[in-house]
Amino acid sequence: MTIKRIVTTAFILACGAGSAALIYAWQPALPPIAPPSPTGFDASEVRYGADLALIGDCRTCHTAPGGRTFAGGLAMPTPFGTIYSTNITPDARTGIGQWSLEAFTRAMREGVDREGRHLYPAFPYDHFSLTTDVDMKALYAFLMTRDPIVAEAPANDLPFPINVRLVLAGWKLLFFHPARYTTDPTHDDIWNRGRYLVEGLAHCGACHTPRNFMGAETRSEDYAGGEVEGWSAFPLGRLSPAPIPWTEDALNHYLREGWQAHHGVALGPMRPVVENLAEAPAQDVAAMAHYLASLGATAGPSVQIPTVSPDASGQRPQSAGWQAAISTPAAGGPIGRAIFSAACASCHLSERPLPLGGVDLALSTSLSASTPQNLLDIVLNGVPASDGNPALIMPGFAGSMTNATLASLLTFLRVEVAGKSAWPDLPAAVAAARKAASPPIHVRATR
Incomplete structure (x- = not known):
């Protein structure tokens, strides 16, 4: 075979492969519709969709700081650049007002918008694909009955070739394998409901599972911990570093209240999650806790927390860890102990119960974690007030x-x-955290 024939053959093969890739990547636009009238949706379906939207944390990602709820524009930093969330109100020009239920379902299950463009997996369609037809219809009804808001999302700031959406088809071919949710007959209805929500709309693994170099979840390490927005999302289940195992009751309280006496406080990206869950149906949150407790040794034998007598200052350490720390010198030295006594003890060693007092740091997962990242974020930034609602608070x-x-x-x-x-x-680590430290901006959105 001559060189000319070799080159010609290679060119033909390359063109064929390129054509096949384009055919695979191309998705058709779906016809636009006239924005449906809000009165055309069943009220009970809309209410159910509102509950699902809370579990899915929709308003958190689709609301920019100081912006209108669901109008998009939130900047989401990724290792590849910044992606901005879109407007999901029923505005016909800048939102999803012209989207049919079919278009909405395709976006949720396949990661393709109405115009046929592939969506970036910052929108966790790899989890949302599990959503049932009934729930998809309810979510659609809820969003289509919101106030339409004119708000154009900023352009994503991504380098070439990631800014070419057709490239996402290759990512999907490698990492996105959608499947419909099926119940597990070996477990009860509560467990199955919890699994459906945790694995699907709540997309817990999106933060609590590590990702590979291409940004896909490492499915062989489900719930082994991840990184998000400068915070560590701790491992769940049997891999949890918590000094005391998470029980189902503890998980339920944490998800509803945002804190748990033996584990700590929900901060960073987890704080708006629990604020949404506080408004979600209690039985759904309980089902999520039931499922999460089944992931590993989270519901082991109860652990008795030793009580100790008041020290010389009249304060009562909350656990044996404090007793040892205050009565014996160790690697922390007198400087660290003195700083704690001056800045922290008045809350963390008080007898005030949560949420008025400080959490028992001897039991805090942040102290037992593999990195000091979360603890540094907390100490530097503090725990901001929650818009006048009763909640834990701490100065930075x-x-x-x-x-x-x-x-x-x-x-x-x-x-x-x-x-x-x-x-x-x-x-x-301290220097890096100091450089990145900034007061967290939190806007509590409403329906």
Whole structure:
């Protein structure tokens, strides 16, 4: 075969492969519709859709700080660039007012919008694909009865070739394998309901599962922990680093209230999640807790928390970890102990119960985690007030503690209170957290 024939054959094969790829990647636009009248939807279906939207955390991702609910525009940083959420109100020009139920369902299950463009997996259609027809119809009814808002989302800031949406077809071919949800007959209805919500609309694995270099969830490591918006999403189930196993009751309280006395407080990206779940049907949240408790050794034998007598200052440490930390010198040294006594003890060693007092740091998952990332975020930024609602609150110390002070405090907490070995490269972690620290912006949206 001559060189000319080889080149010609290679060219033909390349053209054939390219054509096949384009045929696979191309999706047709679906016909636009006139925005449906809100009065055309059943009221009970709309209410059910509102509950599903709370579980799906829709208003959090589709509401920009200070913006109108569901109008989009929220910047979502990813390792590949910044993606902006879209307007999902029924505005005909900038929202989804011209979308039929078919178009809405395709976006949720296949990650393709009405115009035929592939959607970035920052929109977790790999989870939403499990949604049943009944629930899809209810969600559609709820969104189509919102106030239409004119709001154009900013253009995504992504490098080439990621900014070419056809490339996403290749990503889907490798990592997106949609399947309809099927119940497991070996478990009861509550477990199946919880699994359906956790794996589907609630998309818990989107944060709590690690991702590979192409941004896809590593399915062989489900719920082994992930990173999101500068926070660690802790492992769930048997991989949880929590000093005390998560029980079903503890999970249910945490998901509804945003804190749990033996584990800590929901902060960072988890805070709006629990705020939404606080308004969701109690039986659905209980089903989610039931399923999550089944993932591993979260519901083991109950752990008795030792009580100790008041110390010389009249304060009563809340657990044995505190007793050891205050009565014996260790690696944290007197500096870390002194900082804790001056800045933290008045809340965390008070006898006030939650939510008025501080959580028992000896039992906090943040102290037992593999990295100090979350603890640093909390100490630097604090726990902001929740728009006048009764909730835990804590001042941030970014302006009053130096990096050396923070390192001493964290060493005291990690070594002397949690009883763990010191975090490696803590000064570098403190410096990085300081550089990234900024007061968290939180807007509590309403229906």
